[in-house]
Amino acid sequence: MLSRLPNLLSPVWLPRLHSLSIMAGAAVVLGLIVIVMGIIERSSQNVSEESTEAIRAVQAEVEIGILQDVLQDRAESYLAGAEFAALSPVDQAAVRADLSRSDLAPADAALPATALHLSLAEAALFQRSFDLIEAQLGAFFVTENELETRAMRLAVGATATALEGYFASPTVERFRVLRERLDNLRVQTTEITPLLVVEAHQHLGESLRTVDRFQQVIIAVTTLIAMAILGITLLVHRQLSGALAEANRDREAARSASEGLQHRNDQLNALYSVFAEITDTLSLRYVIDAALREALKLMSADSVSLRLLKGNELVVAGSLTASGANWEGIRSVPLGESLAGRVAKRGRTLRIDDNVEDRVADDQVDGVRELAARSCLIVPLIVGARVVGTLGCWSRQPSAFSADDERMIEMMASQVAIAVAAADSTETSERRAHNDTLTGLPNRRQLNEDVAGRLSGLAASGGKAVIAMVDIDSFKRFNDDFGHRVGDVTLQKVATVLRSAVRGEDVVYRYGGEEFVIVFADAGGEEAVALAERVRTAVASTPLTGDQLEPVGPITVSIGLALLPDHGLDLAELIDIADRAMYQSKQSGRNRVTLWRSAAATIDAAA
Secondary structure (H helix, E strand, O other), X not given: OHHHOOOOOOOOHHHHHHHHHHXXXXXXXXXXXHHHHHXXXXXXXXXXXXXXXXXXXXXXXXXXXXXXXXXXXXXXXXXXXXXXXXXXXXXXXXXXXXXXXXXXXXXXXXXXXXXXXXXXXXXXXXXXXXXXXXXXXXXXXXXXXXXXXXXXXXXXXXXXXXXXXXXXXXXXXXXXXXXXXXXXXXXXXXXXXXXXXXXXXXXXXXXXHHHHHHHHHHHHHHHHHHHHHHHHOHHHHHHHHHHHHHHHHHHHHHHHHHHHHHHHHHHHHHHHHHHHHHOOOOOXXXXXXXXXXXXXXXXXXXXXXXXXXXXXXXXEEEEEEOOOOOOOOOOOEEOXXXXXXXXXXXXXXXXXXXXXXXXXXXXXXXXXXXXXOOEEEEEEEEEOOEEEEEEEEEXXXXXXXXXXXXXXXHHHHHHHHHHHHHHHHHHHHHHHHOEOOOOOOEOHHHHHHHHHOHHHHHHHOOOOEEEEEEEEOOHHHHHHHHOHXXXXXXXXXXXXXXXXXXXXXXXXXXXXXXXXXXXXXXXXXXXXXXXXXXXXXXXXXXXXXXXXXXXXXXXXXXXXXXXXXXXXXOHHHHHHHHHHHHHHHHHOOOOEEEEOOOOOEEEEOOO
């Protein structure tokens, strides 16, 4: 019976055995490769989804912080405003007590029925930001823990209900409830974000370990098949070499996929670090520097640039090269021109894989030729539906940026845009708080801060200066004769004249009403009188007109002077002395300069 079995090593059966061995080995290897690639694809998708949830939570946390700042600013403005001042002391105390509470219980019965309104701009910002929060934390937010998901959605719903209640009736009590709901929602979001990141990291680690195990199995199986084929016959050497080469390619593909997952994880970690860094500050300079530094590292670029839209021009806010220096040759561009200008106008990302110079022709504004860039990736910075700038990454290598890099930098750009807008808004508000809105001069608040700061240091170091109190003569009668509108224009004109009449190192403040304070730096008595005389003469010689361009006036000023250190070292007291000297100018006939002395000497001006 056995004699009838075919001889497997015969020349007839050897090629068949060789083919069957190759086919069986290839089938096993290909099956394992298909399994590994499926695992890699599913793992990549799961990690990507979990990373997206973490990013959504971070975005929602940033938006909640912005809304908390809006409520805080509104509460402070209300407590400092006329509406609150008009309440009785008892009602004021009740309102303060309610706003200082940090609970959701009903208001005390003594709380008056007074309204605490948001401005139209604040209400619009509130609605837009909360719509984004609902989108990020509401219907689309899912975690592995069903209780966490349900708790988050309940918190979002409770906050939405509080917001609707406040918009329907903006009372102090509902304002406080909305604020506490936002606080609770941010606490919950802050707690869940690290958990989401940890879940993504854990799943990524499991995926990498699984892929590594299958790699080892593939290598072992491939080795066994190769040994079996070599044992059958040397004639299969050529076929075996091809199979081994294919197996090595498959192994390289698996290794590349693993490296891709690891690179994706590194980018997500870096992206989370960027979000945490730029959303934890309201300094525009710090936000820009951090964005440039992290974008350079995240994209492995040779240079990055960040431009902000000012009117119809993209102004360079910052740039950085891989060597840590500023990018020479880059400058501002008009909206719609050059690469960055077109990205800002269209609001869409631009990626060029090679020959960037051909796309800009002779246009040098992007600094392309100085850098010798081959490829670039430029994304718009968008807040809501408004483009606020661009973030550009440049490389000397062709095809340096992939589609994944494009998605990654777009996610980063969305947070950079929000942080830039928030920081710019904060700095603008701070500038407005320290400048008079009518004249543009530093106001009394800025003067008080300077008195407590740099001017105090001047007094302590033994320096000298002159405090001048300037008051427009008979301004009430001027307002009565020509109207308050002409009076406002006149105040603006006088402020302009004062600014132009002083030296570059001197500072002019609007003290209040028709009064101004000038600090003449490093000046003594005689020089102070000469400087003040120049100011007085400049005002008196300035022609003024009314609504119909008819001549009005004339306008003159009375000035009182106090000297540091001659009249004292206390700057607040020196302002008071200058004010008294100014009143002596008034009593002596106006339109004159008085230097304070025990017996005030008045220098009359030629009228």
